[in-house]
Amino acid sequence: MSAATRDLELFVREALLRGQPRPAIETALVEAGWPPEQVRDALEAYAPVEFPVPVPRPRPYLSAREAFLYLLLFASLYVWAYHLGDLLFDLLNRALPDPADPAWQRMRADQSMRMSVASLVIAFPLFLFVARLLSRELARNPAKRQSVVRRWLTYMTLFLAAGVLVGDMIALVYHLLGGELTLRFGLKVLVVAAIAGGVFGFYLTDLRREEREA
Known part of the structure; x- marks a missing residue:
């Protein structure tokens, strides 16, 4: 100080x-x-x-247990968000095949989908479980919202989601200007925007609600 x-x-x-x-x-x-x-x-x-x-007032503090729970929460969030997008990409590739795709890419689609489904089956329930556990603790003790690790990870997630959205829009404009915008690519852009935008909107709304309550 x-x-x-x-x-x-x-x-x-x-x-x-x-x-x-x-x-x-x-x-x-x-x-x-x-x-x-x-x-x-x-x-x-x-x-x-x-x-x-x-x-x-209680000052922000760092608890080893809370650090573990929040790291587990956000790590599982990143895993299921990534594999959800990857699974939807594979489904789009299968529904709208491109003859220019190399043979190895089509062959690895099944393996990629299995990995994505397995990751979603484990990571998404884990995310919901930890989120519910932390939500109950915050309801019992609102002062825990001032946890340093919680705020840092939340803002880092907002930064990553914003970066993905910006990159998604850049890719869209790039292909649009080059006249290479296909239906499959457009749908992939929408998938990325929906996942990253949903994560960004959820945590931004959560932070704004905290500011109003404060």
Whole structure:
């Protein structure tokens, strides 16, 4: 923690201890040149409860058990999302065959589909089980939403999903400009957009709901 941040937290604590209202504290600090976001974070470090001294909120923490569960959750998410797309790609290749496809690609389709189905059978139920377990723990103890590993993995997932969506749109425009857009390729673009967009939308909505509740 820097000296400036420590001074800000000490000032906020002292002001709350003296009974100063939060809006007045925020206004004074902003007029003094402090960034509004930093001021709000310093104020939100203390719960708005009636008590003779400021009551600190729980700070973000790192639990080994939660790190394991969230790593398992997101790893299983990546596995089933990838293999769902791979399975749908193979089904499209079989439904809309291209004579230009090499023979080895057609021969490995069955093996690829078996691997995708096996991965979905294991990874998707595992994802649902861990997600349900973590959801129950968050309902019992909402402070666990501040878990550092949870927020980092959530934002990393948003970054990966956004990257996939951008790459998907680039590929679509590239083939469109080259006059090479086929029905099979267009459907594959829709598959990638649906999976990546669904993941991105779900976790973005979850983060926005947390911000509203906060």
